[in-house]
Structure formats: C-alpha cells, structure tokens
Amino acid sequence: MPKSLISIHDFTKDEILHILDVAKEFEANKTQPILRDKVVATLFFEPSTRTRLSFETAANRLGARVIGFSDAGNTSVSKGETLKDTIKMVSNYVDIIVMRHPLEGSARYASEVASVPVINAGDGANQHPSQTLLDLYTIKQTQGRLDNIDINMVGDLKYGRTVHSLLQAMSHFSPKFTFTAPDELKMPQEYKDFLTSKGIPYQETTELTEGLNNTDILYMTRVQQERFTDIMEYEKVKNCYSLIASMLAGARENMKILHPLPRVNEISQDVDETKHAYYFKQAENGMYVRMAIIAYLLGYK
Amino acid sequence: MENNIKKLKVSAIENGTVLDHIPSQQLFKVINILDLTNCPNQVTFGSNLDSKLLGKKAIIKVSDRYFADDEINKIALVAPQAKINIIKNFEVVEKRVISVPAEISGIAKCSNPKCITNHQPVQTRFATVVENGHLKLHCHFCEKMTDSDKLIILAKN
Numbered sequence: 001m002p003k004s005l006i007s008i009h010d011f012t013k014d015e016i017l018h019i020l021d022v023a024k025e026f027e028a029n030k031t032q033p034i035l036r037d038k039v040v041a042t043l044f045f046e047p048s049t050r051t052r053l054s055f056e057t058a059a060n061r062l063g064a065r066v067i068g069f070s071d072a073g074n075t076s077v078s079k080g081e082t083l084k085d086t087i088k089m090v091s092n093y094v095d096i097i098v099m100r101h102p103l104e105g106s107a108r109y110a111s112e113v114a115s116v117p118v119i120n121a122g123d124g125a126n127q128h129p130s131q132t133l134l135d136l137y138t139i140k141q142t143q144g145r146l147d148n149i150d151i152n153m154v155g156d157l158k159y160g161r162t163v164h165s166l167l168q169a170m171s172h173f174s175p176k177f178t179f180t181a182p183d184e185l186k187m188p189q190e191y192k193d194f195l196t197s198k199g200i201p202y203q204e205t206t207e208l209t210e211g212l213n214n215t216d217i218l219y220m221t222r223v224q225q226e227r228f229t230d231i232m233e234y235e236k237v238k239n240c241y242s243l244i245a246s247m248l249a250g251a252r253e254n255m256k257i258l259h260p261l262p263r264v265n266e267i268s269q270d271v272d273e274t275k276h277a278y279y280f281k282q283a284e285n286g287m288y289v290r291m292a293i294i295a296y297l298l299g300y301k
Numbered sequence: 302m303e304n305n306i307k308k309l310k311v312s313a314i315e316n317g318t319v320l321d322h323i324p325s326q327q328l329f330k331v332i333n334i335l336d337l338t339n340c341p342n343q344v345t346f347g348s349n350l351d352s353k354l355l356g357k358k359a360i361i362k363v364s365d366r367y368f369a370d371d372e373i374n375k376i377a378l379v380a381p382q383a384k385i386n387i388i389k390n391f392e393v394v395e396k397r398v399i400s401v402p403a404e405i406s407g408i409a410k411c412s413n414p415k416c417i418t419n420h421q422p423v424q425t426r427f428a429t430v431v432e433n434g435h436l437k438l439h440c441h442f443c444e445k446m447t448d449s450d451k452l453i454i455l456a457k458n
Contacts, residue, residue: 105417105442124415
C-alpha cells in the first residue's frame, strides 16, 4: 500500500518538519514542474471551493495535470456506485488522489482500496490534515519556531476539527493553550485529557477579551448557527466572539491571527488592516504546503 | 458427582465447551457473535440462573465443539468475565480465560452515524482500548470511540 495522508497521526514529527521545509522551498520558488508527467485526481464528493482550488493550483504549479469533479451530483456516485468502485477506477487512471467526502472514515477506506496515494482533503467532521500542516507552517513562519508557543483557540472548539487536529499536532512542540468558547462549544474532555497526559498546560475562558494580550497565536474559528439548539443563545454568543481592531491594542507585537476561513462576522474587516491579521497569507501558505504533500507522497521530495 | 449432575439446570454434556458466567442480558449477543444459530451441533443454554458472582447469569453448552482462541476472545466484547470450560467425558479438562483481542473486525457496529461503515459495504474494524477496566472500541475509519455498553452486534449473514 503506498503511503497516504489521511490523518495528522499518519506523519511522524520528523515527517511534519520535513513537509514544512519542503513547503518553504516551494514558497521561495513557486513554479517547479517536477511532476510534468503526472496526473492528479481531485475527487470532491462534497463541494469545497477553497480546498479544491488550493490543491489544483498546487498540482498545476508542480506541472501535473488535474482531473476530477467538484460535486458528486453529476457523477456515477448519484447512480449508486460505491466509493470502493469509484476509487478502484480512478486509481487506475492517475498517480495520486485528493479526496473530500462527507462521510467520516471514507478517506482511510479509500486509501486501503486505492493502488495510489490518497490525500484526505476532509472526511466529514473527522480529519483535514493538509489544513493542520498549513496551520503549523504558518505558525512557524510567523513566530520563527514551533516550540513553546502560546496559542489561544477561539470559537467552536467542540465540533471544529481544525482545532482538534492542530491541538494534537502541536502537542509535539510543548505549547501552552487557552481555550475561548461559549459553554455550549467548549473543548471536549477527551482532548483536555490528552493534553494532561502529555503534561501540556491549558486554561479555559468564555471571554474573548481575556486571552488577547498574552498569546502568540490567536486561532479564530467560525461559530456556526446550526450547532445551537437554542437560537437565542447563538444570537448572544455570535456578538461576543466578534473581534474588532480596537480590541487588539494590548496584544503582543508578534501576535498573529489565524483563521481557517471562510470567516463571517467573527473577525471584523477593520482587523484586516492591522499587523496581526495573517489569515489570507495563511490561505496562500496552504498552496505551498499542498505542493509539498503531493511531491513528498509521490517520492519527489 | 452424580448428585451434582442432578442439580444442573442445563444438563451436562459429554464432550464440548461450556461457556459459563455470561451476564443474562448478553446471552443472545454471545450466541450471535459465536454464530451458534448456524451451528449444527447440540446447543443447550439457560438464562437467569442464580449466580453468586453476577446475581443472574446465563450458560451455554455446545456439544462436540471446541473453539479457537481468537474465536472465543470475540465474546470479550459483551461478556469479558465469562469462563470457558473444555469438557471431555463429562469432566472439565481445561479452563480458559478470555482476553480482549487488540483488534476486532466485523462484529460490532460503529456508533458514529456518519461513519463510512454505516453507509457503504465496508467491514467495521476497531482497536480495543481498556480504560479503568472499561472496554471501548476505537474505529479504524472514523477514529471515533464506541462504548462497549452501547454496543450493537452486527447480524451474521
């Protein structure tokens, strides 16, 4: 079975650091057509414009050609074809598969059926490892290191897979966490137990204003209305977790704001102009990291 | 010996396997896991029998059949404290203890409704995790935990 990237646990600490180094190389030299004779499939069983465009651009910049679909609606999947059959067929055509699927565990299954490497571009609420790697890359880029970073995670910490994966990946690098979330969306106990078992300190708060001045990274996520049973609760919380530029007066010089995007109203437009805003650069970094992942899994880097 | 046999609520077998100390409510799950519904041998069982250990217990006796370890270990999911007695010529010749297998395939259902195994013809697969004596199953695919208390055993084909 060829090496795939399904979960952030599939990469060792050394492999993670290697990917970040390769991504840096690609950022310095954006066009390296080392995969000129390769074909990459992007199979998006549910739409995700940002992730798909990022992967497809990464493949194009490496000189590879791209096939695929952006929505399962007009494919044989709508005729009832199993995931196994789709993957079996496509892996006969291409050199590597990038897949997004609404069902959890679908990517792991696909990697066991496929004869080529599979990159998980999101399987339901489970894993989205390229997002985690680009978050790590961005943290390293902005802070000059990964070790001993203070991270404040804000928003939906209960269902947000990006924060869970980032928490696990950062556990290699002795971080210090603050979790800022409404009671309904607090960090699940299993992740707090995980940190405790690794001796990593964390504190929890419900107030956004509380953790802004003593953190290196402010990792914002979207608070989604559909997560609330009580709509009034959502209306209350929505405004509490809205970051505006004037709140950042006391922030550390080096503090950077990250967000997996799309943002809605959790970061006000006026924050974009501050030196702390870094989420658009973060999205750009995604492309270099995805170039690195593709090149590494195909044995080129 | 004679007296003992008379007292037995489920009659003795000459040769075979006795599965004792099964929690009563788990009896049919054990039968399902061991696929005894398709077993051609004589199978006798009793449920809600008095037990000093469990209060009420169930027992299964299968004549002329001996289970492989990896087969019998599957019932650790539902009856980890069960005792396995190997019977030859009406005598217990060997007692076996059940140990929890490291991995379990195709027996239990993943409790995550969004897991691929609940939507496509994919055999379930779990790693077993024992926390404070409590058994949990970690899904190989969706990476979610299924509690052994809420376990649903998949019907055999």
